[in-house]
Amino acid sequence: MSRADPDRFRQGKARWVVLVLVALTAALVLVPFAVMVMNAFKSPADYSGNGPLAWPESFQLDGLKTYWRQVQFEGKLLNSVVIAGSVAVLGVVLSLLNAYALGIGRVRGRLWIVALFLLANMIPQEALVYPLYAMAKWTGLYNSRLSVIIIFTVIQSAFGTYLLASVLGTFPKALLEAAALDGAGRWTTLWRVVVPTVRPTLSVLLIFFFIWTWNEFFIPLVMLIDNSTQTVPLALASLQGDRLMDATTTNAGALISLLPTVVFFLIFQRTLTRGVTVGAVK
Amino acid sequence: MTRGKAGYWWYLLPGAVAFTAVVAVPFGANLYLSLTKWSGIGDPRWIGLDNYSRLLRDEVFWTSFRNTAAMVIAMVVVPTLIGLLLSAALFDVIGRRFGPRTASFLRATFYLPQVLPVVVAGILWGWLLRPDGAVNAVGRAIGLGEHDWLGDPKTALPMVMLVMIWVQIGYPVVIFLAALQRVDPDLYEAAEIDGAGWFARFRAITLPQIRPETFVVTLTCTIAALKVFGPIWALTRGGPDNATTVPSYFAYNAFFNKLQVGYGAAVATALTLVIVAVSIGFLKVQRRAEE
Numbered sequence: 066m067s068r069a070d071p072d073r074f075r076q077g078k079a080r081w082v083v084l085v086l087v088a089l090t091a092a093l094v095l096v097p098f099a100v101m102v103m104n105a106f107k108s109p110a111d112y113s114g115n116g117p118l119a120w121p122e123s124f125q126l127d128g129l130k131t132y133w134r135q136v137q138f139e140g141k142l143l144n145s146v147v148i149a150g151s152v153a154v155l156g157v158v159l160s161l162l163n164a165y166a167l168g169i170g171r172v173r174g175r176l177w178i179v180a181l182f183l184l185a186n187m188i189p190q191e192a193l194v195y196p197l198y199a200m201a202k203w204t205g206l207y208n209s210r211l212s213v214i215i216i217f218t219v220i221q222s223a224f225g226t227y228l229l230a231s232v233l234g235t236f237p238k239a240l241l242e243a244a245a246l247d248g249a250g251r252w253t254t255l256w257r258v259v260v261p262t263v264r265p266t267l268s269v270l271l272i273f274f275f276i277w278t279w280n281e282f283f284i285p286l287v288m289l290i291d292n293s294t295q296t297v298p299l300a301l302a303s304l305q306g307d308r309l310m311d312a313t314t315t316n317a318g319a320l321i322s323l324l325p326t327v328v329f330f331l332i333f334q335r336t337l338t339r340g341v342t343v344g345a346v347k
Numbered sequence: 348m349t350r351g352k353a354g355y356w357w358y359l360l361p362g363a364v365a366f367t368a369v370v371a372v373p374f375g376a377n378l379y380l381s382l383t384k385w386s387g388i389g390d391p392r393w394i395g396l397d398n399y400s401r402l403l404r405d406e407v408f409w410t411s412f413r414n415t416a417a418m419v420i421a422m423v424v425v426p427t428l429i430g431l432l433l434s435a436a437l438f439d440v441i442g443r444r445f446g447p448r449t450a451s452f453l454r455a456t457f458y459l460p461q462v463l464p465v466v467v468a469g470i471l472w473g474w475l476l477r478p479d480g481a482v483n484a485v486g487r488a489i490g491l492g493e494h495d496w497l498g499d500p501k502t503a504l505p506m507v508m509l510v511m512i513w514v515q516i517g518y519p520v521v522i523f524l525a526a527l528q529r530v531d532p533d534l535y536e537a538a539e540i541d542g543a544g545w546f547a548r549f550r551a552i553t554l555p556q557i558r559p560e561t562f563v564v565t566l567t568c569t570i571a572a573l574k575v576f577g578p579i580w581a582l583t584r585g586g587p588d589n590a591t592t593v594p595s596y597f598a599y600n601a602f603f604n605k606l607q608v609g610y611g612a613a614v615a616t617a618l619t620l621v622i623v624a625v626s627i628g629f630l631k632v633q634r635r636a637e638e
Binding site for chain 1: 354355356357358359361362365366368369370372373374376377380429433436437440441444445449453455456457458459460462463464465466467468470471472473474475479480481484485488513516517570573574576577580581594595598599602603608611612614615616618619622623626
């Protein structure tokens with residue numbers, strides 16, 4: 066740190082110290098996962114006999130099987146995929162239509178409209194939930210996947226509109242003029258010129274909407290009370306509420322519940338980190 | 348086909364309808380309900396601002412906002428500070444001296460808790476901290492004995508804070524790392540030639556260069572801290588003795604457990620006001636900083 070020692074990281078030992086410190090922090094982040102995996106593969110007897118820190122006596126799949134059967138996990142997976150997938154697609158389409166009018170159409174009062182969408186993104190879900198709950202009961206959509214799909218399509222597209230409107234605000238004019246010269250109307254221009262050009266941003270949004278919706282808890286907790294409609298995070302939470310689960314099933318359940326998101330993360334790691342950044346700079 | 352701007356309004360129509368039905372009308376209805384006494388059945392009874400004056404006298408309401416301050420420390424202050432150090436170390440030292448693959452592997456590790464459903468993370472930690480969980484097993488092994496971490500009002504809030512730090516740490520790391528990519532390497536080289544040490548470079552180049560991202564991180568994390576619900580639900584349900592209650596859990600509890608819909612609506616409205624006020628304050632500070 067002294068002036069006499071301008072770059073102590075080039076050859077010195079200090080860089081190793083930095084590496085060890087950062088790696089230790091990373092290890093601390095991983096410890097809860099490691100403990101969970103270790104206990105997910107134990108038998109209940111092994112757990113109660115040797116405690117949570119011991120290595121499994123034998124590799125048991127019973128906890129995983131019990132959890133899978135108990136919550137009918139394949140149904141939860143299907144619900145989560147249907148809900149998060151629909152919201153991702155519909156949310157992107159809705160954001161795109163809004164942003165087309167705001168960013169390229171430059172309709173009058175667009176700043177106010179964007180501010181309104183931004184506000185919708187900030188409003189806590191608690192300030193919407195009871196009327197939404199009452200409306201869902203009134204329309205017969207309560208305890209249906211459709212209710213959650215509609216709500217999150219709108220909530221996610223509030224953010225999507227804000228982001229896409231600023232991306233489309235800087236859309237190259239030459240492309241639009243060329244399309245107009247070719248006689249393309251607005252609808253054609255949107256799908257043939259705008260969409261292909263901003264496809265990277267759209268795919269980032271798609272992946273984000275999917276993962277955000279997958280991880281949502283509060284509104285699904287209120288809306289989806291039935292075993293047949295609940296999502297992956299809800300299944301684990303509602304079972305935990307019963308206090309019926311033994312430690313190995315809890316760990317097995319947590320492992321199964323976070324596996325899809327981890328796989329998703331590993332596949333889309335680049336896009337996700339790029340996406341976080343797109344959101345940050347805009 | 349018309350070429351004027353009016354034609355673009357059609358594209359806003361689906362968004363406007365959906366937005367009205369899912370955000371505007373429910374928000375207005377919530378505002379109305381906050382001025383009534385209602386159990387969810389029968390007709391709401393208009394009572395004016397009574398819910399709000401009751402709120403100001405409610406000990407639990409103030410506790411919930413004090414706990415929010417703790418959440419801001421755990422979700423904004425600590426992760427941002429650690430994130431600054433980690434990203435600078437990853438970019439400046441590990442990425443350059445040990446290769447980008449090591450750096451991106453470590454980055455992915457820090458980001459991992461961010462991708463989990465937060466309620467699943469909460470349940471995992473709830474087990475770790477249980478009287479018969481892994482944390483106490485470590486305590487027994489090293490002779491510290493055991494403790495009901497989430498059941499004791501003194502330790503419950505610090506434990507929830509710890510979990511939130513664990514959840515949040517990856518977000519600033521990823522954003523700051525991306526921000527550092529766009530910093531001109533010549534700046535660092537020039538500083539190195541001038542004999543600036545690592546800390547001097549960190550303070551004179553890194554921090555000012557990534558200020559926009561620092562701002563975004565603190566704003567989005569503050570809003571997330573004000574809204575936090577899932578981890579509280581999974582870890583403590585606001586207990587013991589309201590030691591970990593937060594405004595969103597307070598509102599949820601009023602709506603669906605105590606059947607005090609009007610009162611819950613007032614809590615939710617108060618929370619909205621705080622979030623909007625904080626966001627506007629942030630934006631003002633940012634604008635002043637840019638001038």
